[in-house]
Amino acid sequence: MQRATLNFETLLEVTNALNSQRDIESLWRVIADQIQKVIPWDRAGITLYEPSTDSFRFYAVITNMATPALAHDSVIPREGSAVGWVYDNRRLHIREDLQQEQVFLEDGYYVREGLGRMINLPLLVREHCLGTLNIGSVQPGTPDPDDCKFLQQVATQIAYAIDHVQAYQQIKQLSEQLRRENEYLAAEVKASRDLRLVVGTSPSFTKVVDLVKAVAPTDTTVLLLGETGTGKEVLAQALHDLSTRCDKPFIRVNCAALPSGLIESELFGHERGAFTGAQLRRPGRFELAHTGTLFLDEIGEMPMETQAKLLRVLQDGMVDRIGGTQPLAVDVRVIAATNADLSAAIRQGTFRADLYYRLHIFPISVPPLRERREDIPLLAQHFLAQIGTKLKRPHLSFDAQSMARLLTYNWPGNVRELQNVIERAIILSHSSRVTVEEMLLPIAKPPSNQHAVTPVNLGDLERHHITEVLQRTKWRIYGDQGAAHLLGLNPETLRSRLRKLGIRRPATDAPGPHANPER
Ligand SMILES: Nc1ncnc2c1ncn2[C@@H]1O[C@H](COP(=O)(O)OP(=O)(O)OP(=O)(O)O)[C@@H](O)[C@H]1O
Numbered sequence: 241m242q243r244a245t246l247n248f249e250t251l252l253e254v255t256n257a258l259n260s261q262r263d264i265e266s267l268w269r270v271i272a273d274q275i276q277k278v279i280p281w282d283r284a285g286i287t288l289y290e291p292s293t294d295s296f297r298f299y300a301v302i303t304n305m306a307t308p309a310l311a312h313d314s315v316i317p318r319e320g321s322a323v324g325w326v327y328d329n330r331r332l333h334i335r336e337d338l339q340q341e342q343v344f345l346e347d348g349y350y351v352r353e354g355l356g357r358m359i360n361l362p363l364l365v366r367e368h369c370l371g372t373l374n375i376g377s378v379q380p381g382t383p384d385p386d387d388c389k390f391l392q393q394v395a396t397q398i399a400y401a402i403d404h405v406q407a408y409q410q411i412k413q414l415s416e417q418l419r420r421e422n423e424y425l426a427a428e429v430k431a432s433r434d435l436r437l438v439v440g441t442s443p444s445f446t447k448v449v450d451l452v453k454a455v456a457p458t459d460t461t462v463l464l465l466g467e468t469g470t471g472k473e474v475l476a477q478a479l480h481d482l483s484t485r486c487d488k489p490f491i492r493v494n495c496a497a498l499p500s501g502l503i504e505s506e507l508f509g510h511e512r513g514a515f516t517g518a519q520l521r522r523p524g525r526f527e528l529a530h531t532g533t534l535f536l537d538e539i540g541e542m543p544m545e546t547q548a549k550l551l552r553v554l555q556d557g558m559v560d561r562i563g564g565t566q567p568l569a570v571d572v573r574v575i576a577a578t579n580a581d582l583s584a585a586i587r588q589g590t591f592r593a594d595l596y597y598r599l600h601i602f603p604i605s606v607p608p609l610r611e612r613r614e615d616i617p618l619l620a621q622h623f624l625a626q627i628g629t630k631l632k633r634p635h636l637s638f639d640a641q642s643m644a645r646l647l648t649y650n651w652p653g654n655v656r657e658l659q660n661v662i663e664r665a666i667i668l669s670h671s672s673r674v675t676v677e678e679m680l681l682p683i684a685k686p687p688s689n690q691h692a693v694t695p696v697n698l699g700d701l702e703r704h705h706i707t708e709v710l711q712r713t714k715w716r717i718y719g720d721q722g723a724a725h726l727l728g729l730n731p732e733t734l735r736s737r738l739r740k741l742g743i744r745r746p747a748t749d750a751p752g753p754h755a756n757p758e759r
Pocket of ligand 1: 437438439440466467468469470471472473474475537577578579622655656659
């Protein structure tokens, strides 16, 4: 067969093989055998350039040599290597007699393998070099220029096939990543849609809102401190909504809800193959929050090792994916929250002092509900309307005793507990008048001295207390079992107080056996 015909036919075989659906690595034996027909080799391989490490990975290697030095998955830097030279110059390079002269990093290995000649060709796709095709033989000497042309054509076919595989893998990976990001964001939007309203007009809560408004437009890290359920997350969301990042993602991480083995990959992401089960590259929440805000809830629960990594991100804005080689720059505003005493955690050695000072730039303390009782009526009305809408029970209202009950309860679970109590009360009330029964406040106690009451005003407190006592006596005022006696008041004084405070027995309060109205 004529040489030109052989070259042409072989090239066709190679192209056909590459057009099959399989990956190049598994086809490499077929392709290398075809090349052998034109230009005999003792070592045939492909290297691919990896920009993140500026090096080449030996991707497919077949060698007849007894002691192969550079095998599959070996890595060689661009600087100083022959493959690096080919990559930089975008043209082929031939070493005709390796035993005589060793110029590049690989040459020493090849000589040890026993090779005499090496031809390296660039894998070019539209001027972009993906790596190299490497054909070595024991026999030294100048190759036929036609064979070199043939090899260059084979290299081009291989380059396009690799390019297609890489593009396909990238699209698959990107669409998977987008799907995950979408899922996550959709869930977050759904969860936060109802959190946008911040309710409260008490002086202590107004101070908090003022601080939020002041710090929101800056990029300053904010630390929200306060008991559980006081509204730290609502305020974090408001901070984001009031910031210049408002149309960018608000990503939330609950450090207490994630198992310690998972938290780092959740925060910083991981590369494919970084650990068992990491089949795909996955972005961390820092990456998802890029240009937006990351809310680190329950920061006090973060494991110490993760704290060290978080500190690095806060210090230089660089994230290290697990298994990654190149740090990624991220632009993220951090808001952290905790109900723990971080100073005590530092003393106990469970929280890093340096991280504490990084986070403690702009602390905001959210007061517990028992210290801002003035907000209870507003919050209660807000939840009544909100939950009523959710449960398809519009136009609800509280009866008088219910609000009084809500005002004096101690609210260990704060706003969240108030919300839950109201939801239960709505479910249990069968009319539009909602009654908050005593039993819905299971550990209701009058506020202890330790948590001093900040009443709405004295009148409200008095009204509430008198109403409570009247309910207990079934609205009886006179006698040993009457409200006046229990309150230590003259019955007439009590009657005039009732008029002054506008206290009337509600119509729904059915008279009991002793219920001679007010007697
Ligand atoms: N000022 C507020 N206005 C309206 N709703 C509020 C307010 N404060 C709290 N809530 C509601 O109370 C519930 C608890 O609030 P949130 O989750 O923000 O508290 P938290 O302090 O972050 O709690 P934790 O410390 O347990 O994470 C939420 O459903 C929230 O919508």
